[in-house]
Amino acid sequence: MIRRSALPFIVIGIATFAVVAWYARFTWLELGNPSIVTGYTLLVLMLMLGFFNIRKRLSMVPVGRTSLLLAFHVAAGLLAIALFWLHTGTLWPTGSYERILAVLFYLVSLTGILGYIILRSLPRRLTQTGIEVVYERIPAELGEIREKVEALTLECTEKTGSDTVAQHYIGTLNWFFRRPRFGLSHLVGGDAAGHWLRGPGGAARRYLNDVEKEYFDQILELGTLKILVDRHYACQDLMKKWLLVHVPLSMAVILVSIWHLLLVNVYAI
Amino acid sequence: MASARLPNLGAGNYFGLGELYAAWKNPEIQEMALHTSLSALGYVDILRVPAPILEEHVFPFMETPTSTTMEIAGTPVADDALMEWAVEERFVNATRVMVIDLDRCVRCDDCVRACASTHGGNPRFRRHGRTFDSMMVANACMHCADPVCMIGCPTGAIHRSVEHGTVIINDITCIGCATCANSCPYNNISMVAIRNPDGATITDPDSGKPIFKATKCDFCDGQPGGPACVRACPHDALKRVHFQELNPAGMAT
Known part of the structure; x- marks a missing residue:
């Protein structure tokens, strides 16, 4: 799951953890405060993690490949979790303020790990659709599909004089073609959309004559295309929007940590 | 019988040596036919060496050649599919093609x-293009080995960089005639309205119409650190490669 390029950073991260843990214990044996060592290391690490977002915005500056920085970001994130536990000495701190900090930290860690899993697993699923759609173009693509379906429905009604397909469109298919559907199923790799299209979506077929069936099959074919576009929408949407949770939470953790540092320095030392 | 494409031969490659050597080595075999034929995709210079010359001056002193073409002729069709596709789409002309590994690309547009x-503020490519399996060749200038866009430019604005060999456009001498944009078979040159530093469109004083100039990927000519698109990809999904050196398993050799 973790890319090979991250492995050297992970090894460095494990070594760093060992050094910090040893130095914290040495400080404790010297009757010092090991939290100072682990706390400042953790703060520096969190600032370095936050730098990744700034680097992405300064893409015109040639300061190394972003892929290497992402590998560092992943390894440093894992190191930060270990250092956090080393710093607090517990999974769940006692003070209210520290609990808020812990909740934010855990949320950032969780969203980071989930985000990494999402970014590693969903692109392959999109490739397997066999089509490529730019995210910003998806509403237009869906609109075009819907227009084609409605045109086919009208043409079928005019040509055959029967409104069976039109009634089925109004009563059932319109719900499906109106907007992206079955998002969760697409995200987890299910085929709920295909199942629906073969079931309720295609239920009217047995009542149609041969000419109507030709139109109806074309509509179902467009429905199959829409499923692929929907899959792109669901996956690309999640791949973009998880950052809207992760990044603000990261900023919050850094801010709350800095305030925590001020409080500790003012009152505790 | 349908014919299958074998690898493209470029400068320094030879054709038919294995068969000629086998015919010289085994004179008892009367008919030693070429199993492959040669087709030129563009301008080509061929040095034809007569067989008697080879038989007298070369074959006695050389080791048995490994008949690469023959070996590849025996490989499964699926293994050659990428090169078949590349030839069909004329991507074999590319020296710096933008290839995106769709299994890695998270479509972030970074x-x-x-x-x-x-x-x-003006991107020089579109993250869209032809796909083969999990590879996409994006609509970015490929810096062709034999660039037809350079033919007919009235001011010589589109030219090859002396330093890096990339095909670039001199914005100052480009008159916006669109000859290069119309010539590019891959539609990778765009005509864009130029703007002043405030972002306003610059117009022709006489006609009042916006002034257009040709724009395309310049491979970040003059930028330290190579092309920005490659540097910016967080997942190493985007690469700029010489198409003939493309290795689908690892994207690039």
Whole structure:
């Protein structure tokens, strides 16, 4: 799951953890405060993690490949979790303020790990659709599909004089073609959309004559295309929007940590 | 019988040596036919060496050649599919093609943003293009080995960089005639309205119409660190490669 390029950073991260843990214990044996060592290391690490977002915005500056920085970001994130536990000495701190900090930290860690899993697993699923759609173009693509379906429905009604397909469109298919559907199923790799299209979506077929069936099959074919576009929408949407949770939470953790540092320095030392 | 494409031969490659050597080595075999034929995709210079010359001056002193073409002729069709596709789409002409590994690409468009921020807010490519399996050849200038866009430019604005060999456009001498844009078989050159530093469109004083100039990927000519699109990809999904050196398993050799 973790890319090979991250492995050297992970090894460095494990070594760093060992050094910090040893130095914290040495400080404790010297009757010092090991939290100072682990706390400042953790703060520096969190600032370095936050730098990744700034680097992405300064893409015109040639300061190394972003892929290497992402590998560092992943390894440093894992190191930060270990250092956090080393710093607090517990999974769940006692003070209210520290609990808020812990909740934010855990949320950032969780969203980071989930985000990494999402970014590693969903692109392959999109490739397997066999089509490529730019995210910003998806509403237009869906609109075009819907227009084609409605045109086919009208043409079928005019040509055959029967409104069976039109009634089925109004009563059932319109719900499906109106907007992206079955998002969760697409995200987890299910085929709920295909199942629906073969079931309720295609239920009217047995009542149609041969000419109507030709139109109806074309509509179902467009429905199959829409499923692929929907899959792109669901996956690309999640791949973009998880950052809207992760990044603000990261900023919050850094801010709350800095305030925590001020409080500790003012009152505790 | 349908014919299958074998690898493209470029400068320094030879054709038919294995068969000629086998015919010389085994004179008892009367008919030693070529199993492959040669087709030129573009301008080509061929040095034809007569067989008697080879038989007298070369074959006695050389080791048995490994008949690469023959070995590849025996490989499964699926293994050659990429090269078949590349020839069909004329991508074999590319020396710096933008290939995106769709299994890695998270469609974040960081590459497009990096390109735009490096070129004054105007991206020089579209993250869209022909796909083969999990590879996409994006609509970015491929810096062709034999660039037809350079033919007919009235001011010589589109030219090859002396330093890096990339095909670039001199914005100052480009008159916006669109000859290069119309010539590019891949539609990778765009005509864009030029703007002043405030972002307003610059218009022709006489006609009042916006002034257009040709724009394309310049491979971040003059930028330290190579092309911004490659640097900006967080997942190493985007690469600029010589198409004939493309290795689908690892994207690039």
